[in-house]
Every structure is written in C-alpha cells, then in structure tokens.
Amino acid sequence: MKIIIIGSVAAGTSVAAKARRNDETAEITLYNADYDISYSSCGIPYFLGGEVAELDTLTPRSAASFKKRYNVDIFTRHEVIQIDAKQKKLKVKNLDTAEVKEDTYDVLVFATGASPITPDIAGADQKHVFQVRTIQHTAAIDRYMKANQPKNVTIIGGGYIGLEMAEQLTQRGLDVTIVQRSNHIMAHLDQDIASRVEDHLVKKGVTLILNDEVTAISMTDIQTKSGKVIETDMVILAVGVRPNTQLAKEIGVTIGDTGAIAVNSKMQTNLPHIYAVGDVAESYSVITGKPIYRPLGSTANKMGRIAGDVITGGTLEHRGVLGTGILRVFDLAIGQTGMNETEALAEGFDIEVLHNIKPAKAEYLGGKEIVIKAIADRKTGRILGVQIVGEEGVDKRIDVFVTAITFKAKAEDLFHLDLAYAPPFSTAKDPVMYTGMALQNAIDKKNKLITPKDLTERIEKGEAIQVIDTRAPKQYNVSKVETALNIPLADLREKCKELDPNLPTVTYCNSGVTGNAAQNVLRQIGFQDVYNLSGGNKNYQDYRKNT
Template sequence: MRIIIIGGVAAGTSVAAKLRRNDEKCEIIIYEKGQFISYSTCGMPYLIGRDEISAQDLVPRDPKWFAKRFQIDIKTGHEVISLSAESRSIEVKNLDKGATFTDHYDELVLATGSQAVIPPIKGIDQEHVFTVKTMEDTLSLEKYLEKTTVSNALVIGAGFIGLEIFENLIKRGISTRLVEAKTSLMPLIDDDMSPWIEDYCVKNKLQYALGELVERIEKTRVSTKSGNIYPADLVIIAAGVKAETSLALSAGIALGKSGAIQIDEKMNTSIKHIKAVGDCAEVWSVSTGNPMFRPMGSTANKMGRIAGDSLSGGDLAFRGVLGTGIVKFFDLYIGLTGLTHFESEKTGMDVEIIHNIKENQSKYLPESREMIIKALADRKTGKLLGVQIIGEKGVDKRLDVFVTAMTFGATVDDLFHLDLSYAPPLSSTKDPVMYTGMILSNAIYRNRKIVTPEQLLGHESEYQIIDVRSSKDFERGSIEGAENIPLAKLRENLHRLEKNRPTITHCNKGVSGNTAQNLLLNSRFNEVYNISGGYKNYKIFKTYRG
C-alpha cells in the first residue's frame, strides 16, 4: 500500500511514525513545501528572545533521521499543487528545480496545516513586516534582527503568538507595543478576565492598545483607523491563523462550519481514501459536540497518531477536544479550557458563573501568589463547562486538573471530593480547584447566589450593599452606595438592614462575603448575593471596563 502525506510538520510526521510502528510493509511518502519538518511551531517566539535556544532545538529531526529509523521518504521543498480524488493522483512541484511530476496514492492524508491571517493593511508587504508562522518566517526574522538595529517594534494581535512574541522582543531589548483590534487582550478568554492582564501590563509599564485597527504601515511608524500613530521600524503580524484548505477545496472535499476540513473520528474526510489531520482539520467540542477550529500542536500530534493507527487497521478514535490552551506572558500564566461565557450563551445553556481568587500555596509563605479562576457550570446537570485561570504560579497544575475532571464529565460536587496532593509549599488544605467546586455547588444547589462585577456595574443603586471588610479597607476604596459593617459587627447591626430588599454582601475576595451571606440568609433575609471574586474583582473590572 502506498500512502502519501501532504505536510511534514507536527501532524504529518505523527501520522507517518505511528503508521510505521504498526505496519512494516506499507510505502510512506511525505511531501513538505518548506525545508524543515517536525519542528516546534509553538517554540518559535522563544528563539527570538532567548539566547540559550537555537534553531536546532526546535528542529530536532530531519528527513535522514526519519528515513533511517522508519524508512519514511520525506521530500522537502516539494509543493503539492493539485489533487485528483478520482484518479488518486497528485501533481507535485520540485521548488528547487521547478519541475513538476505526478504521483499516485492508495491512501492520502492532508496535513496542510494553517496559514497566517494577513489583514488588509497598506504597506504590509514591506521588508520590515514579518509573520511568525513557519520556521522559515522565524529564521528570516532572526536574521533581520541580527543585521538591523530596531528601535521600536509593534505586534499586531494579542493572542497566543502575539503575547509570546511581544514578550520576547522586549527581552531582546526592543521597545515594543502590542496592538489589538478587539477590545480585550487575549480575545479567546472572556472580556471580564482580560482586565487582569491589562492591569498586569499597566503595573509593569508594558505598552498596549486595544480597539485599534491598523490601517497603514510605513517605514518607521504605523497609523490606525482611530487616527493614532505609533513608532515602529519592525512590525509583527500575529492576527491569528486559518486552516489551509486550498487542495481540499479543489478536490471537492467538504469543509465544516469553522472553515476547516470536516472529518470523522477516524480522520476520514468526505471523500474515500483521503484523511485530514492537524490545523487544516475541524475538531469538535467535548462539552457540546459542536464543531470548532482550535489549532494546537498537542491536538495535531494526537490526530496524526489516530490517522496512522486507522490506516494500519487500528481502533483508535478521536474524541474531540475541550479547547485547552495556556500561554506564559512574562511572569503571568493565562490558561483556559472548555466553554467561555460567550460560547455558552450561544448554546442556550443556563450557566452559573463564579470567580475564585486563591493563592497557589499556603499564603503564609512569602513566595505564594494569587490566581483568579473563572468557572462555568450547567445549572441543570451540575457539570463543569469551562474554566479560565490567570496567575503567576500554579495555573498549569489547576488547569490540567480541571481538564481531566471535565473530560470525564465531573460535576461541581465532584471537585470538592478530589483527593488532591497537599503540602504548604505546593497547595492549600482546600485547593483552589476544590474551592471552585464549593462555590459553584453553593450557588447552584444551596441558594448562595453570586453576582458578577459585570452584572453589578451600573446597577449598584438597586441593591442594599454591605461591605464586611475592615474600616481601613473600606476607606481605601469602596463600591458607591455600600455601607461598611465589618463582619464581626454584622450580627449586632442586622436590625438596621432591610430584609426584603435585594442585598449584596462582599469582602475583598469572597470568603468573608460568603460568611456574611450565610448569616443574612439564616436570619431570613429574602435575597442575598455575594460578589464573585469580591471587591478586588469588582475594582479591576470597573477600572478597565467602567
């Protein structure tokens, strides 16, 4: 059997390696347009900013290695320019020699990846404008930086790659500004979480601009639709990616709702004998079953392994993804998995939303750091639907626990019962994961209602707001119209409060606010809410969204 794979980065080489492990007799050929194979796309921004990382670190394998170990024939510098599903043939162009030839397959795998989204900006084709999508892109940028003195850089796009390249240009000593067309940093997360990233940028004097659409790039500056002009003698385009589907479209292969190639659990496309894997293929949500486009190296490798197994008669099947992602942004870690609030609204689900601010370890240790966790759960089933976390320590550990729990259909009550590891340098006795489950469970099943800062802002006068922090904390800042009754004095002041008026209690982060909420509800107050994430979350949200 002759199997041809188009594309030799993460997914394509994963297909080939798994296939060979299962089958010694089949003939495996990979055609790759570029000169590099099996490289770390996600590691490319760090090549720009870290001296200890070399290109060789990101490209650990070459065609000779695959030929020697697996007897796989990889042809780099070969672009597949057409595909005929009817004759099971492809036309290939040797980019070095310019010659074209035809090849035939028994089975074909499309691993064509994704391509950078290039916004319609005047002057975008100049020599000081780069993308960081392929290894060739990154090496071109590195070469440019080595021979050119750059005073000011500008990064267009504040997603994963945008944040990473922004950080690494600054670490290289270049004054850099981040510009995002949308109104929040890291647009994949909810808008009420972005202010925590914005606050980090302000405190660390990092330059960024939101809601700015770049219209023109000149030699030493860029101009935006709003009329702002920013200095820039280097511009990085990090405006996202889209599935590379030109070959699939030419062959009549069906695309999904996301614009990527539609596949089934065995990676089969709509045409027999053709599979698709990696960034060119559409995946689906574990939470909803709905199609989605979420290009990730980890997912690409998984899909490649499944396709290779399927081609050799195995029973591996793709189960979908939660859409997990994480990025390091200086000392901050930003992670998400499952549904965002925006996505949950489109499903029509009735969701509970909470924010939980907790330390990554016992807070009496000076090295401890807070993280904020936003979690969504289905009020009907109690199942956890989505989580977003921002913090300086312990984010990846908690995110992966949530991912595991959600993958196996955990409910909010299940989170509290997890037997998680504990030692003061590593966690708290009630880990932030457990506490998240407790807050959600109380809100869904025990009438401990939560109001988010987004829901409260602009409606403060509709509530009786009781601030149970100390008088000193209250004097440093408070919600307009709130009455300060420290928690220790709340019982003796209950007679002064209106039991039939909607009431909000709050402290700084939520724990004492919940204690006050319990006291009021047990004293027959009709409707009592606790502010999600406390005054700290409210203040951050109001500062950047008020």
C-alpha cells in the same frame, strides 16, 4: 499499501510514525513544500527572545533522520499541485528545479496545516514586516534584528503568539506596542479575565492599544484608524491563521463551517481513502459535540496518531477537544479550557459564574494569589469552562479542570477530589476544591453569587438593592462598591437590624470568604435574597477599572 501524506510538520510526521509502527510493509511518502519538517512553531518566540540559544533546537528531526528511523520518504520543497481522487493520482512540483512528477496512492492524508493571515494593510509587504509561523520566518526575523538593531516593534494582534512575542521582545530590550482591533486581548478569555493580563502587560512596559487597527505601515511608523502615528522599526503580524484547504476544495473535500476540513472521529473526510489532520482539519467540542477549530501542536499530534492508526487497521478515534490553552506573559501564567462566559450563554446554557481568588500554596510560604473564573451549567451542575490567571500553580490547576470537564464532572465532584496537599504546593482546601464547593452552593441557591457585571447593571438600573461591605473601616475607606454600607462581620449580627430583610442584599469582602460568612449569617436570620459578590472587592475594582 501506499500512503501519501501532504505536509510534514507535527500532524504529518505523527501519521507516518504511527502507520509505520503498525505496518512495516506500508510504503509511506511525505511531500512538504517547506524547507523544514516536524519543527516546534510554538518555540519560535523563545528563540527570538534569546531563551532558546540555537534555532536548530526547534527542528529536532531532519528528513534524513526521519527516514533512517521510520523508513519513510520525506521530500521537502516538493509541492503537491494537483490531485485526481478518482484515479488516486497526484502531481508534485519540485520547487527548487520546477520539475513536475506524477505519483499514485492508496490512501491520501491532508496535513497541509495553516498559513498566517496577512491583513489588508498598506505597506504590509515591506521588508521589516514579518509573520511568525515557520522556521524560515524565524530566521528572517533574526537576520533583520541582527543587521538593523531595531528599537521599536509593533505587534498587530493580541492572541497567543502576539503576547509571547511581546514578552520576548520586551525582554530583549525593544519598546513593544500591541495593536488589537477588538476591546480586549486573547479572544478565548472573557474581558474581565483578559483585563488582568492587559494590566500586567502595561506594568511591564508594553504599550497596549485596543479598539483600533493599523491602516498603514511605513519604514518608520504605523498609522491607525483612530489617527495614531506610532514610531516603529519592525512590525510583527500575529492576527491568526487560516487552514490551507485549497487543494482539498479542488477535489470536492467538504469544508466545515469553521473553514477547516470536516472530518469524522477517525479523521476521514467525505471522500473515500482521504484523511485530514492537524491545523487543516476541524475538531469538535467535548462539551457540545459541535465542530470547532483550535490549531495547536498538541491536537495536531493527536490527530496524526489517530489517522495513522486507523489507516493501518487500528481502532483509535478522536474524542474532541476543549480548546485548552496556556501561555506565560512575563511572570504571569494564563490558562483556559472549555467555554468562556460569552460562549456558554450563546449556546443557551443557564450558567453560574464564580470568581475564586485564592493563594496557590500556603501564604506563610509565600503563596501568591491565583484568580479562577469557573462556569457551570445550573441545570446539570456540569463544569463548562475555566479561566485562570496567576504567577504560580496555574498549569496544574488548569489540567485538573481539563480532566474533570473531559469526564463530565459536576461542580460538586471537584470538592471530593483527593488532590495532593503539602504547604509548599497547595492549601488544605485547594483552589480547585473550593471552586467546586462554592459553585455547587450557588447552584443549590444556598449561597448565591453575583458577578461585578451583574451588580453594576442592577445598581445602574436603579434597583433597590442593599450592599454590605464586611471589611474593616480602613479597607472600606480605600476602595468599595459605591453604594455599600460598611458593617464588619463581627458587628453584623447586631447591626443587621438596621437593614431590610426583604430587599435583595449583596455581601462582600476582599476576595469572597468573609463575604460568604456574612451571607450565611443573613440567610440564617431570615434575609430572603442574599448574594455574595463573586471574587469580592478585588474582582469588583478590577472590573470597574476596565469597563
């Protein structure tokens, strides 16, 4: 069997490695138009910021070492320019010599990856404007920075790469500006969570421009649609990637609604003996079963392994993804998985939303707060998505939620997890467990929740609603919900006689726990419609500040 793989980064090399482990007799060839194979594009910002000392460490494998270990032929700087799917032939151009040769295959795998998008901006082709995708891009940025010692950099785009570059270049001593055309950074987060990251960026000295876009780039500045002129010595384009599907289109491979190649669970395309893996291929949602596009190295490796197994007679199948992501922005970690609130509503789910603010470990050991936004389906109780922001403990919690959602856990299941506990690592009632408990109580309507957004909208509509601040007067006088009455929890049983038990009532404290206790008191003495403000006054004030 002759297997030809087009592309040799994460997905392509994974196909080859798994196929070779299964079949020692297969003839396996990889063609790659780039210079490098199997490199870590996710590590690029950390080299440019100085955390990774040598660029070579991001390319742990060479074509020669891969050949020696797996008996696989890799031809870098070789571009497949034409495919005849009926005859199972292709033409390959040597980009260094311009020589064109013909090759044949029994099985063909598209692992052509994705290319960074270059926005239509005047001046985007200048020498001080860079993409961040390949090792060659990285080397070019490094050379430019060493030669020109830039002081200011503008990053166009506020996604993962944009934020990682902002962190690293700030730490390297540059003045960093991010320009984001939408109203918040990180499209996979809801605005109320993204705003916390935005505040942290600004606190760390990054200039953040939202709802604007760059219209022109010169050697000394950039200009925006709103008329801003910002001095800049270097520009980083980080507006996303586009799957490299042109070669597949030319032979009739089906392209999905996401713009990537449509594949089944075995990574097979619509054409016989042709597969697609990695950033050029669609995945599908574990929750909805619908196609989604999430170009990540972890997914690419998984897809490659599955295709390599299937091609050589194995039974592996792709089980979909949740679109999980995590990144560090200075000393803040941000993790997300599954659907955000906007996506869940668009899919027609009747959702319950919880903002859970809890310390990641015992406060008496310096535990710092993490903010968990969890979304569940009221009909089934199933967890649909989670977003977490905090300085510690984010990674382990997001992975617990990923596992739970993958296995279709309900909110109530989270409370029953036997999670590891010791004060240096967690609290006795871990934030994951508390999230499940509070969500389930809200779904059962025992302890209903109201988000800051919903409360604000109801107040602005003039709805008759009574809001009770259960904190001490000193805290109340510093910041509060504008219409709230201050009745500390200790006084509530007596002073509740002054309230109307038939009106919708909202209780709140700093983060939710005392507000929940007050909610229980009012429910038990006959109040008909009582809500606890999700995330308490901390969450409310953050929402109001950013809307």
